[in-house]
Amino acid sequence: MQIVWLKRDLRLHDNRALARAAQHGDVLPLYVVEPELWRQPDHAGRHWAFVSESLSELRADLARAGQPLVVRTGDVIDVFEQLHADHTLKALWSHEETGNDWTFQRDKRVAAWCRDKGIVWHELQNHGVQRRLRTRDGWAKSWDQFMAEPITKAPAMRPLQIDPGTLPSARDLGLAPDPCDFRQPGGRQAGTDLLNTFLTERGETNRTAMSSPLAGAHACSRISPHLAWGTLSVREAAQATWARQRELKAQGCNTKWRASLRSYTGRLHWHCHFIQKLEDEPRIEFENLHRGYDGIRPSAPDQERLTPWARGETGLPFVDACMRSLRATGWLNFRMRAMVMATASYHLWLDWRAPGLELARLFTDYEPGIHWSQTQMQSGTTGINTIRIYNPVKQGHDQDPTGAFVRRWVPELAAIPDAHLQEPWTAENARDVLGKAYPNPIIDHLSAAKQARQRIWAVRGTDAFRAQANSIQAKHGSRKSGNPNRGRRPTAKKQAQLSLPLD
DNA sequence: AGTGCAGTTGACTTT
DNA sequence: TAAAGTCAACTGCAC
Numbered sequence: 001m002q003i004v005w006l007k008r009d010l011r012l013h014d015n016r017a018l019a020r021a022a023q024h025g026d027v028l029p030l031y032v033v034e035p036e037l038w039r040q041p042d043h044a045g046r047h048w049a050f051v052s053e054s055l056s057e058l059r060a061d062l063a064r065a066g067q068p069l070v071v072r073t074g075d076v077i078d079v080f081e082q083l084h085a086d087h088t089l090k091a092l093w094s095h096e097e098t099g100n101d102w103t104f105q106r107d108k109r110v111a112a113w114c115r116d117k118g119i120v121w122h123e124l125q126n127h128g129v130q131r132r133l134r135t136r137d138g139w140a141k142s143w144d145q146f147m148a149e150p151i152t153k154a155p156a157m158r159p160l161q162i163d164p165g166t167l168p169s170a171r172d173l174g175l176a177p178d179p180c181d182f183r184q185p186g187g188r189q190a191g192t193d194l195l196n197t198f199l200t201e202r203g204e205t206n207r208t209a210m211s212s213p214l215a216g217a218h219a220c221s222r223i224s225p226h227l228a229w230g231t232l233s234v235r236e237a238a239q240a241t242w243a244r245q246r247e248l249k250a251q252g253c254n255t256k257w258r259a260s261l262r263s264y265t266g267r268l269h270w271h272c273h274f275i276q277k278l279e280d281e282p283r284i285e286f287e288n289l290h291r292g293y294d295g296i297r298p299s300a301p302d303q304e305r306l307t308p309w310a311r312g313e314t315g316l317p318f319v320d321a322c323m324r325s326l327r328a329t330g331w332l333n334f335r336m337r338a339m340v341m342a343t344a345s346y347h348l349w350l351d352w353r354a355p356g357l358e359l360a361r362l363f364t365d366y367e368p369g370i371h372w373s374q375t376q377m378q379s380g381t382t383g384i385n386t387i388r389i390y391n392p393v394k395q396g397h398d399q400d401p402t403g404a405f406v407r408r409w410v411p412e413l414a415a416i417p418d419a420h421l422q423e424p425w426t427a428e429n430a431r432d433v434l435g436k437a438y439p440n441p442i443i444d445h446l447s448a449a450k451q452a453r454q455r456i457w458a459v460r461g462t463d464a465f466r467a468q469a470n471s472i473q474a475k476h477g478s479r480k481s482g483n484p485n486r487g488r489r490p491t492a493k494k495q496a497q498l499s500l501p502l503d
Numbered sequence: 504a505g506t507g508c509a510g511t512t513g514a515c516t517t518t
Numbered sequence: 519t520a521a522a523g524t525c526a527a528c529t530g531c532a533c
Contacts, residue, residue: 211519338519378519387518388520395520449521457518 001087003080004029005094006069007103009126009230010054011188012061012154016124021093022155028087028162029062031055033073038173040102042368044361045170045178046330052167053186054231059164061188066157071165073172076106077113087162089119095126095230098279100368101286127227127234128272129279129369136479139276143269147238182329183364184225191226195237198223199244199261206260213322214405216333221264224331224365227271238268275369277476285372286353290383290472292465296455297345301354308442309344310358312409315434315441317422318396319343321409328409330364335399337363338378339390345379346389346452347443352379380456383469384477387456389449396422412437 002021006029009015021027038048059069072079083089092114097103114121125131128143170178184190198206198221209219226232245261248254278284288294308314312323322340326332332340337359344355356375360366380387400406403421406413413424413433420427424434425441434440459465 335519342520386520389518390520391522453518453521460518 001025001083001089002027003083003089003092005076005092006031006058007094007097007230008099008228009095009233010051010058011231011233012058012065013188014151014233014236015095015154016152017093017095017122019152019155020122020124021091022157024091026160027067027155027157028070028083028160029067029157030070030072030079030083031058032076032079033071033168033173034076034106035073035173036075037102037106038175040100041357042100042360042366042371045175046180046183046362046364047366048170048173048175049178049180049183050186050225050364051229052170054188054229055167057187057189058231061154062157065154067159068164070162071167073165073168077109080110080113084117084119089117092119092121094121094123096123096129096131097126098129098275098369101282104282126230127275128269129275131279133276133280136276136475136477139273140269140479143272147235147268149235151233151236151239178361180328180330180364184222184330186225186229186231188226188231191223191232194221194223194226195232195240199240203260203264204254204257207256207263208260210333211335212399212405213325213333213336214400214408216335217329217331220333222331224367228365228367234268234271238265241265241268271367271370273478274373275367277373278369280475284376285368288381289376289476290381290465290468292383292459292462292468293381296459297349297351299351299353301350302348305348305442306344306350306354306358308439309340309348309350309355313439314343314348314443315439316343316392316445317406317410317413317424318400319392321400321406324409325405326359326362330362332363335395337374338388339392339395341375341378342388342390343392346456347392347445347448349448349452349455352376352381382472382476383460383465384473387453387460389453391449392445393422410438 002024004018004021004027009017010031012018018027018029037043055069055071059071062069072082080089080092092110097107099107111121123131125146128146130139130142133139202218203221205215205219206221209215221237223232223237227234227237241261241264245258245265248257248261281289309319310323312320312327314320319340322332322336326340341352341355341359344350345352352375356372359375360368360371363371376382377385378388396406403418406421413421415429415433416424416427420430424430424438427433
């Protein structure tokens, strides 16, 4: 009996673990619901809801291929023990997982158990991330090669005599209620629909619209949760994008489309690029990548700052709108993710760990490698990236010029005129609203930014700091972007006015 | 028509 | 994927 252990690869198509296992005999496709994983502080009800929907659909897809998904709940070793006793396992198949520390330790236990029982565990590369990578040189080329390999088809499977098991509810798992009215639905069908509509309809304005929190909701692919939980493979997304690019080229160019898709393929690279950092250095889930920043922020979070930030009650309208929108939709565009994290780390001077966990629980597409790499980058603790302190008022003006986004999510500001919406404390009628329906800002954002900049540069200026930064660059830096200290100039800013979106 | 000048723009630097 | 500051070139306008 070959076990295919599905984790963050909840698909039948382009699932090599499944395809390879099927060449060796009867296959038992297994998902183990691990209650302890779902109790980890980076996991939340919305993740389980997405996974649960995806598992139901996968179960039906697998049933059509011959053997429905088998679901067991409990510690994975106990589950394997039982299955081994009942069915005599020959081999275990799965994809390599670059997860959080909990799944890393669990995988070590699984490896030890397999060794002990003489069961071979075949772990296959899941996307562009390479295990035991020695150097970043040549990484992008390997990525291209991996993504160009043929997509594997769903194997035919012989039905087994085995109880398929049931999916527990969020309540069964003891998950706290996690309301998310506009969460993206799970399941592969939703994923392929998104990919198709993005590549044929929604993607044309991607490059210019992605930075707007409202227009971006429509013009971004939105496949991120599907990549995170594996209902789509990165290879499928890459090949579909390449095919569409060839089609557009053959049709004679539509420059807008082609610019958007060029930029999009770059993002698919970045997806794996960031996960690779956690793969190479798992400690970045917990520790500053550059140790020069150790101790500059209080390690225990100031709840008087963390809580209003997380709830969207800081009194900074654009930041609050972003956090409330995120809570309700499970998604935020890339730029706004960077802004809310930077606000926590710089303006509120919170250590990144607690706000990082808040965001992990709020992103339906939580992908540990991307998340912790980005969290550190946006908090300035990598040592190799430019410090980016966002001005939440300026971002509000730039990315939400009509104020539609803020008005949608912060209705308490209805009485504030458009001209003062991003900084309501400057409005004539401020006293009618602030400190009543809507809070006064919990910090003065200009002086807070200034203070943060001074504190950061006090650390950054030293020789010892630069020496460590150089070795980090050698290990983790993108070869394409080169040395970030030799800053390339940003090109002139385009302020595209965007069509009205839905959120 | 050339000059002086305030205000603007854009490239580049610094934090 | 930032923002603020600096500086020089440029622009429009009055005289």
